[in-house]
Amino acid sequence: MISKKKKITVNTIVALVFFALIAWAVVILLKPSNGNVQAKEDQWSEIKEKKSITIGLDDTFVPMGFRDSAGKIVGFDVDLAEKVFSNLGIKVNWQPIDWSMKETELNTGNIDALWNGYTKTPERAKQVAFSTTYHRSQLALVVKKSSGVKHFSDMQGKVLGVQTGSSGETALNSQPSVLKKYIAGQKAVGYDTFDKAFTDLNANRLTGLLVDEDYARYYIKQQANPNDYGIMTGGFAVSDDVVAFRKGDNGLRRAVDRELAKLEKSGYVHELELRWFGQSSQNLT
């Protein structure tokens, strides 16, 4: 059997080591954190030197950035970003992220920018810096033509679907007189991804779907009978797609803004819009 003296000694040592570890952890937590200090500095010169930048995207996000059947990352935003950075002589590493963690990924320095149909909002302005707007899109109501819905007001008492956490859900609630007042129970059904909502629309469990017009057109194109669907726009505010940077990264942001302005002028952005959305975005001012 172990002597009482030995027991007391070992217990004391273990307890001391444990409390020392706790104290150390507390000191580290209270200290201004490394990650954020680093994030406040301008990384632009470092990025130029390494000739590579890491951009975060949700690789399920069609048609802005997603994977084709060969597993390659493609999309409107991907083409545009690759062009901008190849003009700057920088290689892009695409890092798939969970979209709900996007600002955390950016501010912990795991990625240097977010470029994936990211919409400008006042809440996001508090956490990140925006580039200039490179694409405008508006919300669209997608219905099956067989439902007979031709105006927002035809949705009276009908079931509407939205993507949870999307700009569509926010707009629906912030401008209730446009569409929300008509729909069944004044409450939309939330889906985590748009393709699931589309499945429900096809199964007639939904009458309408409120989504970004770009996605709506892409998805309808994928259907067996694209002519069975109707798209209605208007009423909701137009959303601005921007690139997000850390607040301190002014050099990077300015370089991207310059390149975007050039590509806008040369008609390259317009060309990409035609290729990916089949039509140009709202006029940029």
Next chain:
Amino acid sequence: MENVMTFLPGILAGLQMTLGVFFITIIGSVPLGILASLAMKSPYFTIRWLVNGYIWIMRGTPLLLQLIFIYYGLAMVGVSFTRFEAAAFAFIINYAAYLAEIFRGGLQSIPQGQFDAAKVLGLSKGQTFFKVILPQVVKIVVPSFGNEVVNLVKDTSLIYVIGLGDILRAGSIAAARDVTLVPYLIVGVLYLIMTAVVTITLRASEKHLNVWR
């Protein structure tokens, strides 16, 4: 059918990640689980408390939350893992906690008389543990261990939250791109195949272990 073929390359790339996390977790968590189960029987109450605290935290919070804390939370205080390291670390310490409880159950089912007998026969502590106790414990814990392993196959899908592309995420990508549920069906079948392999392997090892009785 050609449909299925177009989805396979992406999904198989995801399968690699799933299997990577799976094997590294098994390799890491089994020894750690055995250590923790022994520590729970330690004569020193401080060690017992620490291990019980660790198991309480690991079993008492969702694995998803632990992944978020280990990858994003620790990065904020300057400890930065790569994505895969964070996933491996979180899964190993989480599964070790569950396995520790299973191994403890196995250890407790060995009667005290066997420890006493081994002592009388002059076996060392190491000999007693590795030659007498462990072989019996292994046999007892195989069914409940199998449960955890099957759970692990499916839990690997949680790594999407730190941006790793596992088989389920690969399925979601294909489903979003081509607006069809077929990729999910393929993913489901692949999960079934993986769990079938796990089940058959464990059954076979159980039979093999029966030699002792």
